[in-house]
Each structure stands twice: as structure tokens, then as C-alpha cells.
Amino acid sequence: MTISWIQAVILGIFACLASMPGMGGSAIGNYTLGRPLVAGLVCGIILGNVPAGIMVGAAMQVVYIALVTPGGTVSADVRAVSYIGIPLAMLALNSYGLDPASTKGVAMATSFGAMVGTLGTVLFYGTATINLVWQHIGWRAVEKGEFKKLYLVDMVLPWISHLICSFIPTVVMCKLGVPVVETIKATLPMDGLAMKTLFTVGSMLPCVGIAILLKQVVNKVTDFVPFFVGFTLAAGVGLNLVSVTVVAGMFAIIHYNIKMIGIRAKEAALASGGSFDDDDDEEEI
Incomplete structure (x- = not known):
């Protein structure tokens, strides 16, 4: 299983739509396309393996089921989890020959999701920081009475932020993920201590998501x-x-x-x- 440049570009576009501050909006972008359960279907369609995509997305969704973004505080951004983590997890499962529905398959998927979740946080703050420049341009336009420039600030300039912090990282990591996964496979055999540790930790991650959800609703x-x-x-x-x-x-x-x-x-x-x-x-x- 490989990821072509066209597939990587499409994944990058969806990462832009799903990222926060979301190009696809909060309702459609971040809270729909960005959810791993939905992104699993999207990635499965793009990569040509819908069942595997859905299974991997469902496994990652349990980990991030209680993820909320209160204000500017973000523990993990779903753009990386959904459109970098899921494709790489699908590659890893295919490379190791694991069934996505198996215990080891779920553990590996959740581990990949947790690893790239931190990267998503960095991308979120990078996007927000670059957007401050566009906000400054918007305030200058308001002070001068050039209100038509606000369309440029709201609808055009933010794409530059997402191009830098969403599109390019997603395309590069998805495309270059194949040799990385193969290197991991060669370096870390299935019966090795590192992989056993990965499976053990990964199998416990869904419990963390459920526990956080319980803390919020109970x-x-x-x-x-x-x-x-x-x-x-x-x-x-x-x-x-x-x-x-x-x-x-x-x-x-x-x-x-x-x-x-x-x-x-x-x-x-x-x-x-x-x-x-x-x-x-x-x-x-």
C-alpha cells in the first residue's frame, strides 16, 4: 500500500478544511470532517480501503471522544490525528499485515493517533499565530474605512496560514510516511519489546478517552x-x-x-x- 502525490494532496486539502481555526467552518469542518470517525471514511475512500479506514478512524475516535477546544486551549488538534495519523496507521497495519479490527490493530491505530496529536497542537498554534497578521491587516482596513478588504482578510489570506500549517505538513508526512513505516517495520519487529510496549499502551488509550468523557458528563x-x-x-x-x-x-x-x-x-x-x-x-x- 502506497500513497501517491495526488492522494497526499487530497488529504492535505481535507486537513485544511478540518483544521482549527477551520477553513471548513466549525460545524462542517472541525466538528464533522475533522472527527476521526468521519475522517476514517474519507481516508478510506481516498486510499482505496474503506473498511480499514473506518476501523482505524473508529479506534482513534474513542481516544479523542472527549476532545473539546475551549477558547485558545487545545490539547490535540484533529487535523493531524485524522489526516496524518489515519493514513499512516493504515500504512502501518498493511505493512505489518495486521487486521484493523484485531486487538493489535486497534492498539497500533490508537498509538499513531496519540503520536500525531501533539503535532496537531503545534500546527494549531502556528495557524493561529500567522492569522494574527491577517487580523492586523483587517483592523487597519477598518480604521481606513476600506471594508471591502475584509473579504480578503476573511476568505483569502487565511488559506496562506493553512497552506503553511496544514496542507504542506500533511502532504509531506503522508507521502514520506511509506519509507518511514517500512523503516519502523525493519527496526521494530512484531515480537520485540518496543512493539509489545506500543500495543500495551495503545490498548489503554481508549480508556483515557472514555474516562475524560465520564469526567465531563458525570x-x-x-x-x-x-x-x-x-x-x-x-x-x-x-x-x-x-x-x-x-x-x-x-x-x-x-x-x-x-x-x-x-x-x-x-x-x-x-x-x-x-x-x-x-x-x-x-x-x-
Whole structure:
């Protein structure tokens, strides 16, 4: 399996669209095309192996499932994880002859994702730093009343930032990744200590992603119940991801309607001049 220059260029374009600050926007670019689960499909189509791309993307998605970008704080940027890590992981799996769905295949995929995640952080801050130059040009245009120049600042100049910090690194690393992977294969045999360590660490990385997600969504002990419902449905009933999502959507609608009933009742009580404070009601009683 190899990556041609055309394939590397296409991967570079998608890296630009998915990077933050995103050329493809936050909703479509970073939070859709940039997610490893979606990028796995894209990389699979580009490299001609859709099943492997999806399996590798799914493995990396679990690691970065709780990734958020609050303000300017970024722990890992998905442009590198999705469009450098996934292609290189696919190359490595093909070179070692590993099944992407196997335990060792998943461990290797997550390890590659973790390695390039740090690179993505560097690329993010590089992009943001270069964009400061364009912002300065924009402020100068506003001060002079040249508002039409803002189109240039918003829609044209940022491509230079992404060309430097997204397109070129992705193209170079994907194209030159083949000999690097072959060197790793020759230097680190499958039964060696280094590869065994890599597989061990890689197999634990999904647990880190799940743990971070739990820390964000679980505030009390009872919050574990809805969290594990999906796993229970998948393991006990045999539902797939789409079916579990539909069930979760139903419960979300029920929860929303219950919340709205409470809000409307409170609004009605306040509109009638009453009080909706439980403490006041208890004192009156």
C-alpha cells in the first residue's frame, strides 16, 4: 500500500478544511470532517480501503471522544490525528499485515493517533499565530474605512496560514510516511519489546478517552446509569450504534418535554402573580 502525490494532496486539502481555526467552518469542518470517525471514511475512500479506514478512524475516535477546544486551549488538534495519523496507521497495519479490527490493530491505530496529536497542537498554534497578521491587516482596513478588504482578510489570506500549517505538513508526512513505516517495520519487529510496549499502551488509550468523557458528563453517581445504557443495549440486546442512537434520541425527547413542562408551569405561576419557590410554599404551610 502506497500513497501517491495526488492522494497526499487530497488529504492535505481535507486537513485544511478540518483544521482549527477551520477553513471548513466549525460545524462542517472541525466538528464533522475533522472527527476521526468521519475522517476514517474519507481516508478510506481516498486510499482505496474503506473498511480499514473506518476501523482505524473508529479506534482513534474513542481516544479523542472527549476532545473539546475551549477558547485558545487545545490539547490535540484533529487535523493531524485524522489526516496524518489515519493514513499512516493504515500504512502501518498493511505493512505489518495486521487486521484493523484485531486487538493489535486497534492498539497500533490508537498509538499513531496519540503520536500525531501533539503535532496537531503545534500546527494549531502556528495557524493561529500567522492569522494574527491577517487580523492586523483587517483592523487597519477598518480604521481606513476600506471594508471591502475584509473579504480578503476573511476568505483569502487565511488559506496562506493553512497552506503553511496544514496542507504542506500533511502532504509531506503522508507521502514520506511509506519509507518511514517500512523503516519502523525493519527496526521494530512484531515480537520485540518496543512493539509489545506500543500495543500495551495503545490498548489503554481508549480508556483515557472514555474516562475524560465520564469526567465531563458525570456529576453524581446516578449519572452512570444513562451512560451505561448504550453499552447494555449493545451487549445485551445486540443493537448497533445507529439503533442505540435512536433509543437515546427517544429518551432525550422525553427528558426535554419533561423539562419544558416544568418551565411552562413556572412561567404560568409567575405570570399569575404567584410564586414557584418551594421554600416559600413550605413556609406558608
